[in-house]
Amino acid sequence: MATRQDFELDPRARDVLREIVMQHIASGEPIGSRTLSKCGKFQLSPASLRNVMADLEELGFLAQPHTSAGRIPTDRGYRFFINHLMTSRALSSREREAIDEGVSVGSEIDDVLHHASALLSKLSDQVGLVFMPTLLQFAVRSMDFIAVAENKIMTVIVGANGVVVNKVIETRFLFTRDELEKISRYITAEFAGLTMDAIRRRLIRMTEQERAQHDAMLQKTISLGIDAVNAPYEHDLYVEGASSILNKPEYADAASLRKTFLALQEKEKLVELLETCLAEEGLQILIGSESDFTQINNFSIVARRYGSTSAPLGMVGIIGPMRMEYARMAPLVDYLSRALSRKIEEEEHTNG
Amino acid sequence: MATRQDFELDPRARDVLREIVMQHIASGEPIGSRTLSKCGKFQLSPASLRNVMADLEELGFLAQPHTSAGRIPTDRGYRFFINHLMTSRALSSREREAIDEGVSVGSEIDDVLHHASALLSKLSDQVGLVFMPTLLQFAVRSMDFIAVAENKIMTVIVGANGVVVNKVIETRFLFTRDELEKISRYITAEFAGLTMDAIRRRLIRMTEQERAQHDAMLQKTISLGIDAVNAPYEHDLYVEGASSILNKPEYADAASLRKTFLALQEKEKLVELLETCLAEEGLQILIGSESDFTQINNFSIVARRYGSTSAPLGMVGIIGPMRMEYARMAPLVDYLSRALSRKIEEEEHTNG
DNA sequence: GGTTGGCACTCTCTCCGCTTGAGTGCTAAG
DNA sequence: CTTAGCACTCAAGCGGAGAGAGTGCCAACC
Numbered sequence: 066m067a068t069r070q071d072f073e074l075d076p077r078a079r080d081v082l083r084e085i086v087m088q089h090i091a092s093g094e095p096i097g098s099r100t101l102s103k104c105g106k107f108q109l110s111p112a113s114l115r116n117v118m119a120d121l122e123e124l125g126f127l128a129q130p131h132t133s134a135g136r137i138p139t140d141r142g143y144r145f146f147i148n149h150l151m152t153s154r155a156l157s158s159r160e161r162e163a164i165d166e167g168v169s170v171g172s173e174i175d176d177v178l179h180h181a182s183a184l185l186s187k188l189s190d191q192v193g194l195v196f197m198p199t200l201l202q203f204a205v206r207s208m209d210f211i212a213v214a215e216n217k218i219m220t221v222i223v224g225a226n227g228v229v230v231n232k233v234i235e236t237r238f239l240f241t242r243d244e245l246e247k248i249s250r251y252i253t254a255e256f257a258g259l260t261m262d263a264i265r266r267r268l269i270r271m272t273e274q275e276r277a278q279h280d281a282m283l284q285k286t287i288s289l290g291i292d293a294v295n296a297p298y299e300h301d302l303y304v305e306g307a308s309s310i311l312n313k314p315e316y317a318d319a320a321s322l323r324k325t326f327l328a329l330q331e332k333e334k335l336v337e338l339l340e341t342c343l344a345e346e347g348l349q350i351l352i353g354s355e356s357d358f359t360q361i362n363n364f365s366i367v368a369r370r371y372g373s374t375s376a377p378l379g380m381v382g383i384i385g386p387m388r389m390e391y392a393r394m395a396p397l398v399d400y401l402s403r404a405l406s407r408k409i410e411e412e413e414h415t416n417g
Numbered sequence: 418m419a420t421r422q423d424f425e426l427d428p429r430a431r432d433v434l435r436e437i438v439m440q441h442i443a444s445g446e447p448i449g450s451r452t453l454s455k456c457g458k459f460q461l462s463p464a465s466l467r468n469v470m471a472d473l474e475e476l477g478f479l480a481q482p483h484t485s486a487g488r489i490p491t492d493r494g495y496r497f498f499i500n501h502l503m504t505s506r507a508l509s510s511r512e513r514e515a516i517d518e519g520v521s522v523g524s525e526i527d528d529v530l531h532h533a534s535a536l537l538s539k540l541s542d543q544v545g546l547v548f549m550p551t552l553l554q555f556a557v558r559s560m561d562f563i564a565v566a567e568n569k570i571m572t573v574i575v576g577a578n579g580v581v582v583n584k585v586i587e588t589r590f591l592f593t594r595d596e597l598e599k600i601s602r603y604i605t606a607e608f609a610g611l612t613m614d615a616i617r618r619r620l621i622r623m624t625e626q627e628r629a630q631h632d633a634m635l636q637k638t639i640s641l642g643i644d645a646v647n648a649p650y651e652h653d654l655y656v657e658g659a660s661s662i663l664n665k666p667e668y669a670d671a672a673s674l675r676k677t678f679l680a681l682q683e684k685e686k687l688v689e690l691l692e693t694c695l696a697e698e699g700l701q702i703l704i705g706s707e708s709d710f711t712q713i714n715n716f717s718i719v720a721r722r723y724g725s726t727s728a729p730l731g732m733v734g735i736i737g738p739m740r741m742e743y744a745r746m747a748p749l750v751d752y753l754s755r756a757l758s759r760k761i762e763e764e765e766h767t768n769g
Numbered sequence: 770g771g772t773t774g775g776c777a778c779t780c781t782c783t784c785c786g787c788t789t790g791a792g793t794g795c796t797a798a799g
Numbered sequence: 800c801t802t803a804g805c806a807c808t809c810a811a812g813c814g815g816a817g818a819g820a821g822t823g824c825c826a827a828c829c
Contacts (some may be wrong), residue, residue: 097821110773115822133780133821173585211561211573213581219573221563221583229565229585231573233525246598308682311675319671323663330660412566449792462802467793485792485809773828782819789812799802 074124074145080106081117082126083150086138090388093314095135140353140387143365147350147391154392156400160188164401168408174228179303181381181405186306189397191385192329193305194368196339198379199298201261203228207253210245210289218245220293225258226376227412232296238285248286256290265294301379302332302339315363315386328362329384339380342368348399353387363387367394369402373410381405426476426497432458433469434478435502438490442740445666447487492705492739495717499702499743506744508752512540516753520760526580529760531655533733537753538658541746543737544681545657546720548691550731551650553613555580559605560645562597570597572645577610578728579764584648590637600638608642617646653731654684654691667738673714680714681736691732694720700751705739715739719746721754725762733757 074082084106085096098111098118107114118136121127126142129135138146156164167184171177178195186193204225211219213233218240221231240248256264268290277283307329316322329335338358342349348369354360367389368382381402383394426434436458437448450463450470459466470488473479478494481487490498508516519536523529530547538545556577563571565585570592573583592600608616620642629635659681668674681687690710694701700721706712719741720734733754735746 095821099821111821112773112775112823113771116772119823129822131780132823133778133819135821207564209563211563212559213575214579219581219583221571221573223563223565227566229571231571231583233581242602250594308675308678311671311678317671319663319669319674322671322674323660326660326663447792451792463792464794464802464804465800468801471794481793483809484794485790485807487792771829773826775825775827777822777824779822780820782817784817785815787813789810791808791810793808794806796805797803799800 078117078121079150081114082121082142083146085127085136086142086146089137090390093388095130095137097135140355143352143387151392153396156396161400163188164404168404175301177408178301181401182303182305185381185383185401186309189383189394190309191383191389192307192309194382194384195303196336196380197301198340198343199300200224203376204258204260205264206257208256208293209249212240212242212245215239218289220296226378226409230298232298234292234296236289236292238288248289251286252290261294265291300336302336304329304332310385313386315388325362334358342380343370343377346370348395350391365389367391367398369398371402371405373406378409430469430473431502433466434473434494435498437479437488438494438498441489442742445740447482447489449487492707495704495739503744505748508748513752515540516756520756527653530653533753533757534655534657537735538661541735541749542661543735543741544659544661546734546736547655548688548732549653550692550695551652552576555728556610556612557616558609561601562641564592564594564597567591570641572648578730578761582650584650586644586648588641588644590640600641603638604642613646617643652688654688656681656684662737665738667740677714686710694732695722695729698722700747702743717741719743719750721750723754723757725758730761
């Protein structure tokens with residue numbers, strides 16, 4: 066419905082909208098016609114600008130907090146700005162270095178992601194976000210079992226992409242050390258290269274085969290295997306730097322602060338959102354009312370998938386108030402997600 | 418210096434101090450002589466109470482926010498209250514049940530501790546705190562090595578108390594699956610029952626022995642073993658429910674909220690403090706200026722050691738503003754730490 | 770017809786002074 | 800020792816005045 070109008074905006078209106086969004090992002094204050102006129106970019110009087118602004122308001126790009134205040138961008142205003150008016154500011158070499166360094170620290174994927182989230186928060190001065198879902202569709206390279214107690218086994222599954230997950234599970238049978246070694250070898254040999262889902266299906270099919278019903282050892286193996294693939298491997302979600310929102314003027318009063326913190330606490334909702342975002346490939350920007358999660362607190366999210374193109378691993382991004390420096394956030398998130406992907410691909414390579 | 422005076426406080430002064438502390442904990446407001454007189458517990462006029470209160474202020478137990486306000490307890494006031502005047506309120510059966518249930522969920526220690534922290538936060542309406550230090554002095558039951566990549570090995574160490582720690586390390590040598598199995602068996606057989614520290618010392622001594630210098634396999638074994646015990650196994654610190662402080666009137670303004678959140682973010686300082694607390698056996702209460710960490714924000718900490726008496730595992734407790742219901746927090750933390758200890762001892766038993 | 774200056778109007782924010790109320794310390798009498 | 804009375808202090812709340820920023824509309828101008 067809006068798309069036609071979007072492109073029909075005359076150049077002057079676009080310039081005015083761009084300027085208002087940029088100034089508002091910089092200052093956080095509503096922008097009035099006088100301020101706009103004095104910025105030097107327009108050879109127009111405040112009165113003329115008022116006319117343009119009134120038009121932009123009518124089109125839904127601007128809004129007034131109250132009658133005698135300047136204008137602030139609406140969700141649609143930001144959206145139009147991002148789609149048509151914004152020019153991304155390139156990262157400084159210092160920022161690029163910080164990111165390159167940040168992702169190359171450590172080799173355990175959890176650590177890398179955790180670092181990435183904290184780094185992102187620091188560089189953006191927003192809340193950093195890194196999400197790695199439980200990957201049931203990833204290819205398994207090996208699966209090992211270690212005795213923790215007689216009926217407690219730690220499973221260690223290594224994915225083809227080098228990701229390691231582990232979990233202590235309780236089992237129906239008792240296993241000796243020897244048995245576990247044999248089972249580890251057998252399952253790894255038999256199922257390497259398959260996804261968790263495929264392994265589960267194969268194991269279940271095996272249960273029904275005649276041989277399995279009479280081979281006690283095979284029964285135990287299958288049972289353990291099924292337990293292993295069914296174990297609740299949690300997704301990882303790192304939400305780092307929540308305190309950064311304390312500085313933002315939009316959360317100056319205690320009430321909205323409270324609301325915001327509580328919202329960030331509800332990680333399930335966030336996970337849900339990020340999971341749907343996983344389907345899309347490029348940089349994604351969600352503004353205010355554009356998603357259930359963001360509309361509650363007028364959040365915006367700038368995020369991008371990371372991992373190899375063939376096998377996306379998760380999402381990385383930032384979350385903050387609608388008023389944020391999109392021109393800087395976009396390349397920041399973009400670069401970090403690419404750096405992460407590169408790092409992971411490297412790992413995959415050296416380990417392959 | 419204060420101890421003599423503590424016991425010389427006459428009964429009436431003690432009653433007044435107790436009442437002021439209790440009322441202030443309940444209301445958060447400074448308590449005046451009129452309010453105190455009208456509460457019914459004293460057959461005294463406001464004027465008499467003022468005399469008592471002036472004495473208590475002189476002794477350092479009370480303070481005035483400003484001349485024309487009532488009194489609030491000082492750190493010393495709270496300390497005296499806790500040591501001499503407080504009667505712990507017993508837990509309700511509902512609370513006890515919630516705790517018993519809470520600690521019995523799951524069997525992986527990380528999960529249990531995480532749950533405990535969240536539960537504690539919920540029951541106390543304060544910030545829940547659970548700390549498990551890197552235990553270099555715990556006895557090792559088994560040590561396993563799993564190939565993640567050629568030069569990346571995951572170590573899985575099971576402690577005698579059932580605690581499992583694991584870490585992916587990079588190694589100097591390359592290991593085959595077979596070798597790792599052999600090394601796992603050898604090290605577990607050789608070193609089971611020793612502490613991490615003892616194992617390290619033994620391994621280092623072995624390096625110097627002649628045989629090791631000529632046996633390539635033994636060299637690799639020792640190298641891997643040393644890498645394993647030296648790996649940076651992180652301490653776990655769960656700080657749950659930070660949003661609970663948003664409700665507290667003492668953090669109503671944005672400035673102190675900000676300060677408080679930033680303080681809670683500095684986990685290293687907290688770890689440092691909790692590590693020193695580990696030495697003490699019973700319930701510990703730290704008030705405001707009594708420790709470096711708590712004095713910055715006028716926090717108080719109520720914490721207790723958990724784990725078996727012979728081998729303490731970590732600390733569990735709560736952190737919040739100085740004005741908190743100590744009479745309820747004390748038994749709460751006490752009970753939870755005992756429940757946790759029981760749970761862990763049970764695990765230890767069933768696994769032994 | 771677009772642009773502009775002028776004007777009346779609106780709304781927020783801040784400052785200032787006033788009052789109120791809670792609370793104190795001191796003193797003198799019971 | 801207790802208590803009533805009194806003068807004093809201070810924070811908080813209220814209301815009005817004024818400043819300042821900004822708007823919409825209208826008429827004039829190029």
